[in-house]
Amino acid sequence: MTGPIDHPDASLIPTRGQVVRQRLDAATRAVVFFVVALAIIVGLWQAAIVSFDIKPFVVPTPVSVLVALNQDWPKLGAALGYTLRGTLLGLLMSTCLALVFATLFTLSDGVARAVMPLLIAIRTAPVLAIAPLLILIFGRGQAISIAVVVIVSFFPILVNATRGFRSTDANALELMHVCGATWLQTFFKVRLPFALPAIFTGLRAAATSGLLSAMLAEWLSGAPGLGTLILEAASFRKLPLMWAGVVLAMTVAFAIFALTVRMERSVVK
Amino acid sequence: MMTDIQIKAVSKRFAIDRSEILALDDVSLTFPAGSFSALIGPSGCGKSTLLRMIADVIAPSTGSILIGDHPPGKARRSHEIGFVFQSASLLPWRSVIDNVRLPGELSNKQGSRSPEALVDLVGLNGFEEAKPAQLSGGMQQRVAIARALALDPKVLLMDEPFGALDEITRQRMNVELLRIWKETNTTAVLVTHTISEAVFMADTVHVLSAHPGRLAASIAIDLPRPRHLALLQSHAFNALENQVRAALFAKEIASGR
Amino acid sequence: MAADAMVGHIGSLVVRRLPPLLLLVAIGLVWEAAKLGGLLPITVPAPGAVWTALIDHGGDLVYHSIATLGAALTGYVAAIAVAAALAGLAVTWPISERPVFTLAILIDSLPLIAVAPILMLWLGNGTTLHVIVAAGAALFPLLVGMIQGFKSTDSTTRELFHVLSASRWQTLTRLMLPNALPAIFSALKVAAPLALLGTLIAEWMGTDRGLGTLIIYALFSFNVPLVWLSILTVCALTAVSYALLAFAEHRLVDWAHPRGTTGGRST
Numbered sequence: 001m002t003g004p005i006d007h008p009d010a011s012l013i014p015t016r017g018q019v020v021r022q023r024l025d026a027a028t029r030a031v032v033f034f035v036v037a038l039a040i041i042v043g044l045w046q047a048a049i050v051s052f053d054i055k056p057f058v059v060p061t062p063v064s065v066l067v068a069l070n071q072d073w074p075k076l077g078a079a080l081g082y083t084l085r086g087t088l089l090g091l092l093m094s095t096c097l098a099l100v101f102a103t104l105f106t107l108s109d110g111v112a113r114a115v116m117p118l119l120i121a122i123r124t125a126p127v128l129a130i131a132p133l134l135i136l137i138f139g140r141g142q143a144i145s146i147a148v149v150v151i152v153s154f155f156p157i158l159v160n161a162t163r164g165f166r167s168t169d170a171n172a173l174e175l176m177h178v179c180g181a182t183w184l185q186t187f188f189k190v191r192l193p194f195a196l197p198a199i200f201t202g203l204r205a206a207a208t209s210g211l212l213s214a215m216l217a218e219w220l221s222g223a224p225g226l227g228t229l230i231l232e233a234a235s236f237r238k239l240p241l242m243w244a245g246v247v248l249a250m251t252v253a254f255a256i257f258a259l260t261v262r263m264e265r266s267v268v269k
Numbered sequence: 270m271m272t273d274i275q276i277k278a279v280s281k282r283f284a285i286d287r288s289e290i291l292a293l294d295d296v297s298l299t300f301p302a303g304s305f306s307a308l309i310g311p312s313g314c315g316k317s318t319l320l321r322m323i324a325d326v327i328a329p330s331t332g333s334i335l336i337g338d339h340p341p342g343k344a345r346r347s348h349e350i351g352f353v354f355q356s357a358s359l360l361p362w363r364s365v366i367d368n369v370r371l372p373g374e375l376s377n378k379q380g381s382r383s384p385e386a387l388v389d390l391v392g393l394n395g396f397e398e399a400k401p402a403q404l405s406g407g408m409q410q411r412v413a414i415a416r417a418l419a420l421d422p423k424v425l426l427m428d429e430p431f432g433a434l435d436e437i438t439r440q441r442m443n444v445e446l447l448r449i450w451k452e453t454n455t456t457a458v459l460v461t462h463t464i465s466e467a468v469f470m471a472d473t474v475h476v477l478s479a480h481p482g483r484l485a486a487s488i489a490i491d492l493p494r495p496r497h498l499a500l501l502q503s504h505a506f507n508a509l510e511n512q513v514r515a516a517l518f519a520k521e522i523a524s525g526r
Numbered sequence: 527m528a529a530d531a532m533v534g535h536i537g538s539l540v541v542r543r544l545p546p547l548l549l550l551v552a553i554g555l556v557w558e559a560a561k562l563g564g565l566l567p568i569t570v571p572a573p574g575a576v577w578t579a580l581i582d583h584g585g586d587l588v589y590h591s592i593a594t595l596g597a598a599l600t601g602y603v604a605a606i607a608v609a610a611a612l613a614g615l616a617v618t619w620p621i622s623e624r625p626v627f628t629l630a631i632l633i634d635s636l637p638l639i640a641v642a643p644i645l646m647l648w649l650g651n652g653t654t655l656h657v658i659v660a661a662g663a664a665l666f667p668l669l670v671g672m673i674q675g676f677k678s679t680d681s682t683t684r685e686l687f688h689v690l691s692a693s694r695w696q697t698l699t700r701l702m703l704p705n706a707l708p709a710i711f712s713a714l715k716v717a718a719p720l721a722l723l724g725t726l727i728a729e730w731m732g733t734d735r736g737l738g739t740l741i742i743y744a745l746f747s748f749n750v751p752l753v754w755l756s757i758l759t760v761c762a763l764t765a766v767s768y769a770l771l772a773f774a775e776h777r778l779v780d781w782a783h784p785r786g787t788t789g790g791r792s793t
Contacts, residue, residue: 058647058648125719125761125764125765126719126720126722126723126726126760126761126764128723128727129722129723129726129757129760129761130757130761132741132742132745132753132757133753133754133757135745136569136745136750136753137567137569137570208634208635208637211637212637212638212639215637215639215640216639216727216730219639219730220730220745226640227639227640230639230640230643231639231643231731234643234646234647234731235732239647242643242644243644245640246640246641246643246644249637249639249640250636250637250640253635253636253637253640254632254635256635257631257635321685324689325688325689326685326688326689345688345689345691346691348690348691350689352685352686352689354682354685354686355682356680356682358680358682358683358686360683360700360701360704360705361781361782362704362705362707362779362781362782363781371690371700372690374700375687375690375691375692375693375696375700376690376691400781401781402781
């Protein structure tokens, strides 16, 4: 009874070769876009300074920022490394922790339902505002910035992962039950695939706030990270250095963001 | 004053990606004034497309449609068309009565029946202030019918209105709908994929075939009105059902499948 | 009958609210005892000490809170206005949706702490800066919530409004806006604490009035109860904003959380 239109047209489904080509095209386009955008921004930046006669204390020239980037690289590189280590370690730890908890919640629907409102409430609280309290209690050092990153990024990942696990299609779970699948099989074949999009949504939200938390915690605790460097440069009016730090921080932010989007696309397909 | 609907040599092409699909191919039909017609056919035969063209939701590629003397656009703007969708599509933030009031609010016009009378007509007396989420699927569809009738439409177009309901509720709703149709004197067109529903409701059942959508047969249903559920068990009814079935599956029957 | 029901209602309210309150009191008592027993570090004050700080610094607290609240609220409202304008643009003119979204994502992924010093350089560290940073922090969830909300109308309902010959304005006010309200309220609830946080971060960069200033002052002068007090105040402010928004949502979008599911004769 069914005709050809009831089925998707086979010619519309791309072959493997086409998929690879599409991905390469997309990657090339992204790189070209980035380079062109950067060139345009730098060009406009320089042009604006020249044509509007903007004073260096308002916006320094790209050249002077590049010079600062080159001259102060030991300092900037060290700060960048410090911040990156804190951010990535914190994100890694909070992701693992959140996934463990979310998995535990799948064991008992009752616990999940009881805990969810509390989690959502904490998620909406400005967790970063208690960073000074943590510094007060636990002192200074890299551990504290990692702890702040973990605390800030833990809840978005947990909430999204829990939601993801709970969004699993009930019929699919029943099917696994009928097939006599073990808990682990059900988890890896049904629950995790269903939850992946939500987990990545959480991770993406956590990643951007993770960098901010690390920089902020470092600055509040006086640790030698990128946040401290930028704000100290600002207060000592070392503007090219400050701008170099800002450019680095933004580049890292975009890189982290692009990385999570990439991971999401490669897994959720 | 009742209104007929004339479909003259209507075709519809859809562009999907880069290929073009002929959804309806040269269909000509007349729905007489005050009649109840059913359109039945497999999915992809363009029956919903045809209904949406009558309602001026989409435009035909070629051919023309007349509702009385008006093209669909004019008929729509002068509120001659009532449309019931497969999903009730009620506004969840409005109560039953406020959903029925919606067409009047949007047009600043009033039908001959008050919203209260319409709610009464579809048998929802006492549920005026209920929110849609508190109603069952059948009740929601009753509200949708009341809303479609709010501005005294001359034609009532229904796109599988009971398709999402269970068999028992659907048959009750069919009887109700016939009563409402008789009371409101509209020209009704029902799109369905249930043979018994088409035969039970209509004066004429138009059978469409798919790929491309073409008119395969028009079968007159000469069963007396008012119709009751007992009719479903009669030989005359079954014979007509078989006639529709034969038209629907003509190709398969011919090839012995 | 009605009086009984009323008493029953109040009774159930008390029964529901009492355990958490008792728990809170119990935690406070245990905490106080632990502090007395010398079990807590010097950086964790007894609840009593925080209370004393509240009495001593109550005036300061109000003085600084007003500045912070004012900036956060202004930034919040500004962010709502900008998000509404951008969402309106993206929804009425679909070609612009992707650029608008990309721009919003770019802004959102910028670490505030890197942007704030530049803004500080241009605007000085005054209320303008605090408002802009607050607005920037709150913008993204608002924009996403609004666009999602406006786009969530289903196609059949839009067809219905077409068949009913509704004007664009009618479709916007009677269909799209009410339909978007649940998503908008979720966004409002997420964005409010972010606006406050943005203000705090801007204040931490150095200003002479605001809760952020108070926190930093207390932290650097090792006034432990005052650190706790000011941070608790921040938490209380966000809790109040959340409660207000939840109340407004409950009033305006009661249809999104129906309590009864079966039809009964309404009285």
